[in-house]
Amino acid sequence: MYSSTLIGTIRKILERRQVLHSRAVLRLLFRPRSVIRIGSGAEETRALAPTLKVSVGSSRYPIILESSWRGMFRRIGESIAKSSLESMETLERKIAEAHYEPEEGPIMHYLDPHLKNRMVSELKNLDVDLLTRFTGREIIETIRDTELEQFIELVCPICRLWGGPALRSLLTLGDTILKNVYTYSRTHVGLDRLTGVREEKILFTAEYVCTDRIDLEVIVDNVLPTTTEAKILAGTLEWILKMGIVLGGFRSRGVGYLELDERESKVLLAEFYQIKNGVEIAQALTSLDEARAVRKMKVKEYISYLRSER
Incomplete structure (x- = not known):
């Protein structure tokens, strides 16, 4: 039932990903509406929970890791995808x-076992030349079914956009180093994770970050x-424009809320x-700000572009 659709879809996606058709650089400016707690969850069990910092020269600055940004974007994106299943093709939706x-x-x-087995069987019919872009030619003949299952990720729109165990993300994010900030510490009463009850005998001191802006650059290829x-x-971008985001730890304490500054954010396409x-073409790849062929737009305009017919 899905064989021709599966092979055709994967072939089309692989061919599209091997050429750089478009690149958008999103320069997003967030305005914190509260303090921010940047650290790991494991630190909450320690008496002192300092902010995660990185050394730059002789100074140390708070840092928001790429994984924190990606996790936030991915959670929103997954929610958007799950609520938009009716707009997808049958196989992609499943x-x-x-x-x-x-x-x-x-x-x-978690696919139906019969559907997964049928898909893996059909994946063996993929062109050898197509498979060797991702797997060595010498092992194509001995490739296992479990390895072929990884190609199913190509049909998953969530994995295509945000990446999967065997698939590169179309979005590149970076760490954000916060330089123009100040920090302060506050002592809290610990909580028993099992009961949710305050543990009066367990105290810890957490460090918070205060700043009036947080910048993030996102590179979007071939979307x-x-x-x-x-x-x-x-x-995802529309959600962030309307709802903002919550980033970092201690979110249940009401910290880490950021709003996107639509006026100061921009997109280069x-x-x-x-x-x-x-x-x-060379200018667009190396100097987007000066390149004549690059379009400059607001985030709302980029959202409209993503939804428009070319």
């Missing part, structure tokens, strides 16, 4: 619906308008399939 991300452990797709990935990304001049 795999997105089966997508599951546990708190610990690898991403899973083309009207694709399922584009719809999920558009929904280069559509390489429309640029014919080699010099302009």
Whole structure:
């Protein structure tokens, strides 16, 4: 039932990913509406819970790790995808619906066993040349079914956008080093994790970060308008525009709320399939701010672009 759809979809996705069709650079400015707690959950059991910092020269600064940003974006994106299943094609919808991300452990797709076995069987019909872009030619003949299952991620729009165990994300984020900030410490009463009851004898001191701005740059490659990935990304950005985000630890204490400054945030977009001049292509790859072929827009305009027909 799904064989031709599966092979055709995977072939189309792999061919699209091997060429850089477009690149968008999102320069997002967030305004904190509360203090921020940057650290690991394990620190809450210690008497002192300092802010996570990184050394730059002779100074140390608080840092928001890429994994924290990605986890926040991914959670919102997964929620958007799960609420938009009706807009997906049949096979894509089944795999997105089966997508599951546990708190610990690898991403899973809980597909019907008969459907999964049929899909793995059909994956063996993929062109050898196509498979060797991801797997060595010498092991194609001995590839195991469990290894072929990884190609199912290509049909999952959540994995295509945010990445999976065997699939690179279309979004590149970076760490954010916070330089113009000040920190302060506050002592708290600990909680028993099992009962949720305050433990008066357990005290710990946590360090908080205060700042009036947090910058984040996101590089988006090959998220083309009207694709399922584009719809999920558009929904994610729209959510952030309307609702803001909560980042860092101690969220249950009401800290870490950030609002996106729509006025100060911007998007630089280069559509390489429309640029014919080699010099302009090079400029778009290396100097987006100065490149003539790069379009500059607001986040709302980029959301509309992602949802528009080309």
